[in-house]
Amino acid sequence: MSTASLRRDHELIEKVIKAMESTIQLLNDGKQLPEFILLPVIDFSKNFTDVCHHSKEEKSLFPALEKAGLPSNMGPIAMMLIDHQRSREIGTEMEASAKEYLSSGDSTKLISDMQQYVEHITEHLWKENNKLFMMAEARLQYVSEKVDKELTEIEKSKLDEIGKTREHYEKLAENLAKDVSEQGS
Ligand SMILES: [Fe+2]
Numbered sequence: 001m002s003t004a005s006l007r008r009d010h011e012l013i014e015k016v017i018k019a020m021e022s023t024i025q026l027l028n029d030g031k032q033l034p035e036f037i038l039l040p041v042i043d044f045s046k047n048f049t050d051v052c053h054h055s056k057e058e059k060s061l062f063p064a065l066e067k068a069g070l071p072s073n074m075g076p077i078a079m080m081l082i083d084h085q086r087s088r089e090i091g092t093e094m095e096a097s098a099k100e101y102l103s104s105g106d107s108t109k110l111i112s113d114m115q116q117y118v119e120h121i122t123e124h125l126w127k128e129n130n131k132l133f134m135m136a137e138a139r140l141q142y143v144s145e146k147v148d149k150e151l152t153e154i155e156k157s158k159l160d161e162i163g164k165t166r167e168h169y170e171k172l173a174e175n176l177a178k179d180v181s182e183q184g185s
Pocket residue numbers: 054057080084124128
């Protein structure tokens with residue numbers, strides 16, 4: 001199935017989004033959060049979600065859908081591209097506000113950026129899981145092997161570029177969930 005690898009990515013992203021929701025809660029409660037909570041959130045959002053996962057969609061899934069007759073300058077693909085651009089923008093803001101927070105201790109901007117990021121990504125994943133991927137599963141049946149192969153290759157080359165592995169990000173998500181819940185206790 002041409003979307004299986006992307007759905008797996010979404011599950012990992014959702015895990016980090018959940019940890020981010022708890023992080024926001026902690027910040028709202030006035031807890032001071034250390035670097036080892038915030039830096040992995042930034043690393044994951046910037047590198048795994050943006051560079052790796054969004055590249056897989058933009059370089060393989062969307063072009064395959066285009067070939068199957070879906071326009072890319074309007075409709076769902078165009079909307080997803082705008083969403084990706086927006087998540088990059090919020091991600092950049094969030095990185096700056098996390099650094100600012102770590103030096104000043106003022107969490108106001110960080111809370112608002114993280115909140116925006118969580119809402120934006122949650123909505124985006126929903127649209128893909130329930131609309132775009134369903135469309136892809138119906139339209140790409142005959143090329144799913146080719147798309148799967150491309151997705152694996154893009155993932156590998158992007159992670160090589162970043163200098164990390166998938167295991168690194170799976171471990172990161174797991175540790176983050178644990179570390180955040182320990183901060184709360
Ligand atoms: Fe996407």
